Amino acid sequence: MSASIDTTTSTGSDWSALRAQLEAQRADCVRQREEALAECAQSVPDPVAQRRAADLQVTLGEIDAALARIDAGTYGRCVECGAAIPEERLELRPFASRCVTCTSAH
Numbered sequence: 001m002s003a004s005i006d007t008t009t010s011t012g013s014d015w016s017a018l019r020a021q022l023e024a025q026r027a028d029c030v031r032q033r034e035e036a037l038a039e040c041a042q043s044v045p046d047p048v049a050q051r052r053a054a055d056l057q058v059t060l061g062e063i064d065a066a067l068a069r070i071d072a073g074t075y076g077r078c079v080e081c082g083a084a085i086p087e088e089r090l091e092l093r094p095f096a097s098r099c100v101t102c103t104s105a106h
């Protein structure tokens with residue numbers, strides 16, 4: 001095991017648990033999407049599998065964006081208004097990019 005030096009400038013929040021959760025979710029999404037795509041590749045494409053593959057693609061994008069925000073140090077803040085997203089919300093939806101107010105405004 002090699003010790004890695006954490007150079008992230010701490011904002012007081014440690015997202016390592018949520019990052020691990022996001023990475024696990026991401027791996028899960030990739031696997032499910034591959035299964036859905038395999039079903040789509042059959043001679044009679046299954047519209048349910050096609051929609052699932054498309055939904056999973058969107059979720060993957062959201063997870064990647066959340067991981068990028070952790071790296072950039074902007075994670076945990078609403079991308080619209082910059083308000084802090086409550087941790088309870090992040091635990092339910094670690095890839096949430098907007099606060100409740102901005103999400104319901106959409």
Ligand SMILES: [Zn+2]
Nearest residue numbers: 078081099102
């Ligand atoms: Zn907001």
